[in-house]
Amino acid sequence: MSDNGAPIGLFDSGFGGLTVARAVTDQLPNEDIVYLGDTARAPYGPRPLSEVRQFALESLDYLVEQDVKALVIACNSASSAVLRDARERYDVPVIEVILPAARRAAKATRNGRIGVICTLATATSGSYDDALAAVPDVDVFTSACPQFVDYVERGITSGPEIVTLAREYLAPLQAADVDTLILGCTHYPLLTGALGYVLGDDVTMVSSAEESAKEVFTTLTDLGLVRAEPRPVSRRFLTTGSPAMFEGIGRRLMGGFVEGVEQVLPATLRA
Secondary structure: OOOOOOOOOEEOOOOOHHHHHHHHHHHOOOOOOEEEEEOOOOOOOOOOOOHHHHHHHHHHHHHHHHOOOOEEOOHHHHHHHHHHHHHHHHHOOOOHHHHHHHHHHHHOOOOEEEEEEOHHHHHHHHHHHHHHHHOOOOEEEEEEOHHHHHHHOOOOOOOHHHHHHHHHHHHHHHHHOOOOOOOOOOOOOOOOOOHHHOOOOOOOOEEEHHHHHHHHHHHHHHOOOOOOOOOOOOOOEEEOOOHHHHHHHHHHHHHHOOOOOOOOOOOHOOO
C-alpha cells in the first residue's frame, strides 16, 4: 500500500483539471499534489480516442514515476479513453471524473432527464451514457460544446459572447426538458455563471470536478492515506508545453494557486 506521506498525482490535457486540483486541496488541505498538464498536445477533445489513450497513459506513467499515492484523471476526455486500462495498469488508486458526476446526477434528477455538456471526445465515447445505463428511468441527452474550452483558456467566462454560445449549446437540452446538467469537462465549472443564467434556477448543475474531489477524499479516507495534521504542503505544477504560458493561464483562471511551473517531457515527447 502507498505511503500516506506521498503526493496525490493529478493529470489533465491542459488547464481544466486545475478546477479538480483546487477542489482536492480545499477538501484535503494537508496533502501534497503533483499536477501534470499535457499542454503540448492539448486539446484532447477533438482527437481520436486511441490517440487520447496513448497520450494519457504516457502522462500517467510519468506521474507514477513520481511515487504518487493516488492518481486523479482530472479530464473527461482522458477518463473516457483510459479508465479501465489505468485501473489495471497501476498499483495505486485511480479516481476519475465521470462515474462520480454520473452518480451525483442520478441522485439529483427529479424527472429522470439528465443533460451532459462535454468535449467531442467525451461525447463520442458515450461514457456518461454508459455510466448511467444501469440507472432505471433515466434518459441522457448530450451536447458537445467544443468552443467553451478555448474561451475559458482565453479568460473569457462571462459577457454576451459566452451567453450567446451557451444558449446555442444548451438549446437542445432545454428542449429535452432536462432538470440536471452534468458539466462534463473540468473547464466548465468556470462557466457556471453563464450556464446558470441561461438555464435558470430549476436545473441542477453537477460539476465533474467537484464530485471527483469528493471521490478523492472518500477513497483516501477509506484506505487510511489521508494526512490529517496541519503541515506545510508542496504543490508542483508540471507541463509538457511552455511553463510561462501555463503559469499565465493558470493564474488567470485560478489566481495565486498556480506558481513555479516546471516543464517535463513524458515518454515519446522525450525524443
